[in-house]
Amino acid sequence: MSWTTIxxxxxxxxxxxxxxxxxxxxxxxxWEQARQDLEGLPRDQGLNIAHExxxxxxxxARASHPAIRWLGKDGTVEDYSYGRLKELSNRFxxxxxxxxxxxGDRVFVLAGRIPELYIAALxxxxxxxxxxxxFSAFGPEPIRARLSxxxxxxxxxxxxxYQRKIAVIRAALPSLEQILLIGEDRQPTAIAxxxxxxxxxxxxxxxxxxGPTDPEDMALLHFTSGTTGTPKGAIHVHxxxxxxxxxxxxxxxxxxxxxxxxxxxxxxVTGTSYGIIAxxxxxxxxxxxxxxxxxxxxxxxxxxxxxxxxxxxxTAIRMxxxxxxxxxxxxxxxxxxxxxxxxxxxxxEAVVWGQxxxxxxxxxxxxxxxxxxxxxxxxAAMDIRPGSMGRPLPGIEAAIVHKTEAGTVDVIExxxxxxxxxxxPGWPSMFRGYWNEPERYQKCFAGGWYLTGDLARKxxxxxxxxxxxxxxxIKTSGHLIGPFEVESVLIEHRAVAxxxxxxxxxxxxxxxxxxxxSLKDGYEASDELRRELLGFARARLxxxxxxxxxxxxxxxxxxxxxxxxxxLLKARELGLPEGDTSTLEGAS
Amino acid sequence: MNTPLMxxxxxxxxxxxxxxxxxxxxxxxxxxxxxxxxxxDIDSMDFLNFVIMIHKAFGVEIPxxxxxxxxxxxxxxxxxxxxxxx
Numbered sequence: 001m002s003w004t005t006i007x008x009x010x011x012x013x014x015x016x017x018x019x020x021x022x023x024x025x026x027x028x029x030x031w032e033q034a035r036q037d038l039e040g041l042p043r044d045q046g047l048n049i050a051h052e053x054x055x056x057x058x059x060x061a062r063a064s065h066p067a068i069r070w071l072g073k074d075g076t077v078e079d080y081s082y083g084r085l086k087e088l089s090n091r092f093x094x095x096x097x098x099x100x101x102x103x104g105d106r107v108f109v110l111a112g113r114i115p116e117l118y119i120a121a122l123x124x125x126x127x128x129x130x131x132x133x134x135f136s137a138f139g140p141e142p143i144r145a146r147l148s149x150x151x152x153x154x155x156x157x158x159x160x161x162y163q164r165k166i167a168v169i170r171a172a173l174p175s176l177e178q179i180l181l182i183g184e185d186r187q188p189t190a191i192a193x194x195x196x197x198x199x200x201x202x203x204x205x206x207x208x209x210x211g212p213t214d215p216e217d218m219a220l221l222h223f224t225s226g227t228t229g230t231p232k233g234a235i236h237v238h239x240x241x242x243x244x245x246x247x248x249x250x251x252x253x254x255x256x257x258x259x260x261x262x263x264x265x266x267x268x269v270t271g272t273s274y275g276i277i278a279x280x281x282x283x284x285x286x287x288x289x290x291x292x293x294x295x296x297x298x299x300x301x302x303x304x305x306x307x308x309x310x311x312x313x314x315t316a317i318r319m320x321x322x323x324x325x326x327x328x329x330x331x332x333x334x335x336x337x338x339x340x341x342x343x344x345x346x347x348x349e350a351v352v353w354g355q356x357x358x359x360x361x362x363x364x365x366x367x368x369x370x371x372x373x374x375x376x377x378x379x380a381a382m383d384i385r386p387g388s389m390g391r392p393l394p395g396i397e398a399a400i401v402h403k404t405e406a407g408t409v410d411v412i413e414x415x416x417x418x419x420x421x422x423x424x425p426g427w428p429s430m431f432r433g434y435w436n437e438p439e440r441y442q443k444c445f446a447g448g449w450y451l452t453g454d455l456a457r458k459x460x461x462x463x464x465x466x467x468x469x470x471x472x473x474i475k476t477s478g479h480l481i482g483p484f485e486v487e488s489v490l491i492e493h494r495a496v497a498x499x500x501x502x503x504x505x506x507x508x509x510x511x512x513x514x515x516x517x518s519l520k521d522g523y524e525a526s527d528e529l530r531r532e533l534l535g536f537a538r539a540r541l542x543x544x545x546x547x548x549x550x551x552x553x554x555x556x557x558x559x560x561x562x563x564x565x566x567x568l569l570k571a572r573e574l575g576l577p578e579g580d581t582s583t584l585e586g587a588s
Numbered sequence: 589m590n591t592p593l594m595x596x597x598x599x600x601x602x603x604x605x606x607x608x609x610x611x612x613x614x615x616x617x618x619x620x621x622x623x624x625x626x627x628x629d630i631d632s633m634d635f636l637n638f639v640i641m642i643h644k645a646f647g648v649e650i651p652x653x654x655x656x657x658x659x660x661x662x663x664x665x666x667x668x669x670x671x672x673x674x
Contacts, residue, residue: 073626137631292625293632294656319636323652477633509633535611543610543631 003348003386006361010381015337017380019250022391029394031428034246038281041210048213049241050089050125053280055210058086066285069259070115071301073291078115082283085122088201090208092123095200096154099178103128103211106150106221109266110134110143110157110165113290116182116197117266120156121276125219125238126210129154132221132233135267135479136161139542141489142231144169146223147176150233150435154178156197159189215239215428221435222269224369225482227471233435234369240273241281243373243395243429248278250393251365251377252309253338261287261301262311268479269369270342273429274311278373295323299331306335313343313478317350317362318508328357338380340365343478344510345466348386364389366466368452369480370444372429376464388463389456397424400458401449409447415460418467422449472566474503476511481545483566489540490515490547493533495523500556500564501547504573515547516569518555525552558585593646595665602664605641609634620661635659642668 010016019025039056040047057063063083070078080088101107107124109131111117117133124131132150134143143165147155152175157166159181166179170193180197183189189196220236248254252274260279264271279286287305291297293316302310320328339354339362346364354362365377366389376398378390392398400419401409412419430450434441444451455467474481483501490499497520503511517533519525530550538546557568562585571578603615606624613628624630630638639658643650646668650658657663 137629139629295652296656315632319632319652327653477631508636512633531608531611535613538610538629539612543629543634548633548637 003352006352006355006384006386008381008383015253015255017253018255019253019379019394020381022379022382025250026394031242031395031426034395035242035428038242038245041213045211046213046217047215047238047241048125048128048210049219049238049244049277049281050122051210051213052241052245053125053277054082054086054089054122057082057280057283062283065283067280068115068118068286068288069305070113071287071289071291071305080115080118082280085119085280087206088119089122089126090206091201091204092119093126093208093210094204095180095197096123096127096129098200098204099154099195101127101129101154101178104130104218105153106130106132107154107156108132108134108147108150108152110136110138110155110161111182112136112158113265113271113288114158114182115288116156118276118288121266121272126208128211128213128217130218130221131272132223133266133268133272134223135265135544137542137544138165138267139538139540139545140165140169141540142485142542142545144172145230145485146233147173149230150221150223151175154180156180156182158182159184159191162191162194213238216432218432220272222272222369224269225473225480225485226440227473227482228484229440229482231482231485232437232440234372234431235433235435236372236429237432240372240429241277243427244273244278245281246395247374247377247393248274248282251363251374251379252278252311252340253380254279254282254284254309256283258282258284258308258337259287259306259335260284260309260311261289261305261307263289263293263298263313263316264311264343264478269372270311270313270478273373293319295320295327299328299333302333302336303331308335309338309340310336311340311342314341314346314350315343315477315509317341317346317353320357321350321353325353325357333358336360339363340377342367342374344475345387345389351384351386361386366390366454366464368454370431370450370452371423371427372431373427375423375427385459385463388459388465390464391462392464395427398422398458398464399424399449400456400464401447401451403446403451407446409449409451412458416457418455418457420470421452421454421456421464423452424448425450472502474501474511474513476503476506476513477509477544479544481513486513486515486537486541486545486547487564489537490517490533492540493536495519495529496533498556498564500566500569502566502570502573504549504570512548513546514549514551514573516551516553516556518553557581560585593668595669598646598665598668599661601645602642602661602668605638605645608641609638618661620665623659624661625659 068080179194262275363378401422487499504514
């Protein structure tokens with residue numbers, strides 16, 4: 001089925017989109033010029049994300065403007081003006097200084113969407129340490145792996161998460177010097193070997209001068225998953241803020257009176273780049289909801305907070321679609337001006353559903369942890385081809401390429417032909433490396449292009465269309481899961497001989513994690529063992545990473561060199577042709 | 589047959605379904621008035637699967653708008669006590 005293009009025409013009196021003329025703005029855009037939109041540290045001392053996000057507004061006319069409005073699970077509302085956010089992030093930076101946390105040291109935060117998470121991120125930038133968010137639904141094992149790879153010096157978390165997930169792995173983390181705990185309802189905590197963050201914050205000075213910050217100083221470490229090996233920490237620098245700021249203007253169409261709601265958790269890159277940084281650098285109000293998805297709660301927030309720009313994810317949109325557009329129409333959503341989606345491709349039905357439910361379509365966009373910010377997008381003033389990820393942002397050059405045997409790449413000019421999506425390096429939020437893994441970083445580049453690992457095609461008008469992943473990484477509910485991380489945990493179970501993990505297509509989550517296991521001699525497949533394995537994996541990996549389904553196989557298909565062929569497991573699961581099986585073990 | 593369900597039967601079946609979704613969870617400590625998601629490590633997909641399992645096990649239609657009502661053990665009992673098995 002082909003979908004009709006959604007034509008954009010501007011009505012009298014409507015807000016003029018920042019990117020009102022894609023072709024012409026793109027033609028004249030430079031990143032140097034974009035940098036002029038930011039202030040820079042006083043006395044030419046460089047560029048620091050927290051200064052652009054908080055201090056420059058707090059020092060000016062927007063000091064009392066709401067920066068973050070936090071909605072607690074229980075109905076509590078806390079407002080943080082730019083002025084207050086400046087003071088609190090100063091306090092956190094002072095806490096780090098007092099604890100001897102230096103420039104470049106990694107400060108991890110494992111927490112739900114609570115105000116302290118946002119304050120810690122900004123205070124960490126101010127101290128020129130490196131902020132590393134961890135998704136709070138991770139189990140102990142993914143947390144341990146990331147803290148250990150990133151050589152965490154500080155961990156900020158809550159008493160409850162500490163007791164459930166950190167206490168059991170603490171002994172395995174020798175580089176971790178400080179654990180700062182946020183007590184339940186900010187009540188004092190006194191767990192041996194930890195400090196009470198609330199108390200430290202109260203004692204710390206509310207003044208802090210950000211030291212000289214090189215635009216290339218490391219600011220963020222975001223973990224992502226590959227097909228093989230351990231999670232990779234993608235390094236981002238302070239200069240990335242130029243891209244966060246401009247992409248917020250162009251792809252999310254931020255205007256100064258906007259109320260913006262990014263529903264992503266800062267444990268994933270969207271929740272940091274757009275859940276923390278971009279709205280603040282643009283001086284607008286950001287909504288943070290502590291609670292998890294619930295359709296009616298979300299409609300209520302959109303209505304009551306008068307959200308004007310909403311950035312959410314396909315899984316949530318599809319869950320809302322199940323409730324029908326009538327539910328949306330019961331709410332007064334007249335303030336909504338722009339809807340955007342990211343995480344995995346948004347199906348055309350969902351793009352169009354936005355029109356019936358909200359009076360406007362969803363604008364899908366594409367980017368990944370490594371790119372730091374939105375790269376390809378559908379814009380307020382550009383016609384939408386439902387199902388397409390849109391066109392590259394000003395300052396971004398994208399192409400479809402084929403890798404050659406010689407290790408170079410051929411750019412495919414022919415419209416409609418599938419290949420790997422590639423980007424020309426050089427934008428400010430481009431990752432600068434994988435932490436301690438220069439080889440894995442080098443492997444991402446060929447012939448002057450960054451290879452994204454996503455397969456796509458480009459049509460005759462320059463719109464890009466997602467096709468699939470070039471590797472075995474699983475896209476589920478907007479998150480990337482590395483199959484290896486899941487398999488490694490499963491084979492730790494005494495009954496499991498081998499494990500192969502794939503993404504099984506799913507109507508709501510795009511893919512769900514499905515594991516195939518073969519058993520050691522002496523163990524028999526049973527429902528009871530399946531449940532035991534499921535519980536085993538969930539307790540270690542957490543609900544966000546663990547398989548949703550486990551199936552037993554007598555043996556797993558392997559190459560002659562013994563590598564499990566996930567591709568074949570997936571083809572069999574889907575009833576598809578098995579493709580080239582010449583390297584399959586036992587093939588003649 | 590058109591028998592109303594007893595709260596105990598409902599509770600037992602609901603716990604059994606939760607055990608399918610999150611076998612690692614200690615359900616004996618489950619607080620009946622507190623949301624599952626605040627005491628068990630379950631994500632939104634798990635909760636969606638849980639509601640689908642309730643629908644199958646009890647043969648009841650559950651409109652999306654009612655999903656949150658199934659977020660606690662007490663909520664499930666309340667919702668399902670009105671229903672009758674057919």
